[in-house]
Amino acid sequence: MAEASGYDLLLKGGRVMCPASGIDAVRDVAVKGGKVAAIEEAILPSSAREVIDVSGKLVLPGLIDTHGHVYQYVTGRFGLDPDMVGVRSGVTTVVDQGGPSCMTLPGFRKFIAEPAKTNIYAFLSAYLVGGLEGHFYPNLYSPDGVDIDATVRSANANKDIVRGIKGHAEIGGFARWGIRVMEMAAEISRQTELPLYVHFGTLWGLPESGANGEDADTIIERVIPLLKEGDVLAHPFTRHPGGFVNREGQVHHVIQAALDRGLKVDVGHGSHFSYRLARKALDAGVVPHTLGADMHGYNTEVPAPAGTPEEHCDDENHPFKGQARFSLTQAMSSMMALGLPLEQVVPMVTINPAKMLGRTDEIGSLAIGRVADISVLNDDRGRFLLRDNEDHRVVAERLLRPAFCLRAGERFDADSPILPQAIAA
Known part of the structure; x- marks a missing residue:
C-alpha cells in the first residue's frame, strides 16, 4: 500500500x-x-x-485513431485541429493519414506533432504534395508527382513519427494514370519497411474523358498482389465504387486470401461508411483489425469562434456537405450496433493499432x-x-x-x- x-x-x-x-x-x-x-x-x-x-x-488504454486528418491549414479544409480530434475527443493518439509529404513533413513535425497535447504519428503521403485538396487538383497526384527516393529518405530519417505510407487506389486515379502510382507507393513501402495504407473507394472522380476503359470493380484485385504482410486495406465498408463490395453486391473473392496472407483491414469510418455494405462484409467474414474515425473538415461540422467567419463546411458545393457527425467512439458504437461485441471492438482501438504502428512497447496497453x-x-x-x-x-x-x-x-x-x-x- x-x-x-x-x-x-x-x-x-x-x-x-x-x-x-x-x-x-x-x-x-x-x-x-x-x-x-x-x-x-x-x-x-x-x-x-x-x-x-x-x-x-x-x-x-488510450484510444488510438488510425485515420485522422490533422495537418491543419496546410491541407486546406481537410486539416482539423489535432487536439480537437485527439485528447478533447477522448483519444490519446492520432495517426494523420497522408497529410504530410517528404516536402512538408518538417512543418508537420514543428507545428502539429510537437505542440499537440495528443500523441501524433503520420503515414507519409506517397505524393510530393501530400494531402492537399486532391479532389480539386487531381493532376498533382500523377506519377510525375511521386519521388520514390526522396520519400524513402524522408521516411527513414523520421521514423519516430512516420510509421507508414499512404496511397490511393481508386477509379479517378486509375482512369488517369492506371496502376503506376500504386506501384510506386508500394515500392516506397517496401524500401522503408513500413506498412502501406491503401485508400479504396472513389476520391477524385473521373476525368472529362471518362473511365478510359478502367473498371472500378477490378481495382482491388489488381492492387492486392502489390501488397505485403502488414499492409492495410482501408474503407472496407465504403459506399463508393471500387471498395470491398462489387456492383453485384458481393464481397470480392480476393479479400479473404489477402487476409490469410497477413494483410490488415482498417475501417476508416468517415464519409465512406455504409451500414448496408458493412453488413455484407461482416457476413462474409471481413472483420476489421483497426478502427479509424477519418474525420476531416469536409465531413465534420466545426463551429467557428464567435465573431469569426465559418472556416469549415461553408461551401455548399463541397462533396460531403451535410453528412452525419461521428467520432472514434461513435465508430466503436457502430461496430457494436452491427453485432460485434465490445470485447472485439476494444482491441481495434488499442493493441491492434499499436501493432500496426510498431509501438506496442509504448502505447495500447x-x-x-x-x-x-x-x-x-x-x-x-x-x-x-x-x-x-x-x-x-x-x-x-x-x-x-x-x-x-x-x-x-x-x-x-x-x-x-x-x-x-x-x-x-
Missing part, C-alpha cells in the same frame, strides 16, 4: 479493459509521475492526491510502468439512433461516449465541439 499522497491520481471503480494485459474486470487504476503505477481490485483513496470515481464507466495514456468512456444503455452517409439508420442499444482521457497522466475533458450528440431512438 502506498503512503498518503503516494499516487498523483486514482481512477476508482471502473471496468478496466486492457486486451494487451488480459485485464477485463472492475479495478482501481493509480497514476504517478505520468505513468501507470498500479492496477488492483481496491486501492485506498487516501493513497492518492486526487480520486476520480469512474464507476459504471469503461477504463481503456495499461501495463504497469507505461505512460499513463488512458481513455475513460461513458457506456450508455438505451435506444440510440445512428445514421450513415447514405442516411441509413440503425438503433443501437449501447452508445459509447468519451468522458475524459489522461495523456501522460494529464487530464483532458471530452469537450470537443465536433463530438456528435446522442440521439434517442
Whole structure:
C-alpha cells in the first residue's frame, strides 16, 4: 500500500479493459509521475492526491485513431485541429493519414506533432504534395508527382513519427494514370519497411474523358498482389465504387486470401461508411483489425469562434456537405450496433493499432510502468439512433461516449465541439 499522497491520481471503480494485459474486470487504476503505477481490485483513496470515481464507466488504454486528418491549414479544409480530434475527443493518439509529404513533413513535425497535447504519428503521403485538396487538383497526384527516393529518405530519417505510407487506389486515379502510382507507393513501402495504407473507394472522380476503359470493380484485385504482410486495406465498408463490395453486391473473392496472407483491414469510418455494405462484409467474414474515425473538415461540422467567419463546411458545393457527425467512439458504437461485441471492438482501438504502428512497447496497453495514456468512456444503455452517409439508420442499444482521457497522466475533458450528440431512438 502506498503512503498518503503516494499516487498523483486514482481512477476508482471502473471496468478496466486492457486486451494487451488480459485485464477485463472492475479495478482501481493509480497514476504517478505520468505513468501507470498500479492496477488492483481496491486501492485506498487516501493513497492518492486526487480520486476520480469512474464507476459504471469503461477504463481503456488510450484510444488510438488510425485515420485522422490533422495537418491543419496546410491541407486546406481537410486539416482539423489535432487536439480537437485527439485528447478533447477522448483519444490519446492520432495517426494523420497522408497529410504530410517528404516536402512538408518538417512543418508537420514543428507545428502539429510537437505542440499537440495528443500523441501524433503520420503515414507519409506517397505524393510530393501530400494531402492537399486532391479532389480539386487531381493532376498533382500523377506519377510525375511521386519521388520514390526522396520519400524513402524522408521516411527513414523520421521514423519516430512516420510509421507508414499512404496511397490511393481508386477509379479517378486509375482512369488517369492506371496502376503506376500504386506501384510506386508500394515500392516506397517496401524500401522503408513500413506498412502501406491503401485508400479504396472513389476520391477524385473521373476525368472529362471518362473511365478510359478502367473498371472500378477490378481495382482491388489488381492492387492486392502489390501488397505485403502488414499492409492495410482501408474503407472496407465504403459506399463508393471500387471498395470491398462489387456492383453485384458481393464481397470480392480476393479479400479473404489477402487476409490469410497477413494483410490488415482498417475501417476508416468517415464519409465512406455504409451500414448496408458493412453488413455484407461482416457476413462474409471481413472483420476489421483497426478502427479509424477519418474525420476531416469536409465531413465534420466545426463551429467557428464567435465573431469569426465559418472556416469549415461553408461551401455548399463541397462533396460531403451535410453528412452525419461521428467520432472514434461513435465508430466503436457502430461496430457494436452491427453485432460485434465490445470485447472485439476494444482491441481495434488499442493493441491492434499499436501493432500496426510498431509501438506496442509504448502505447495500447495499461501495463504497469507505461505512460499513463488512458481513455475513460461513458457506456450508455438505451435506444440510440445512428445514421450513415447514405442516411441509413440503425438503433443501437449501447452508445459509447468519451468522458475524459489522461495523456501522460494529464487530464483532458471530452469537450470537443465536433463530438456528435446522442440521439434517442
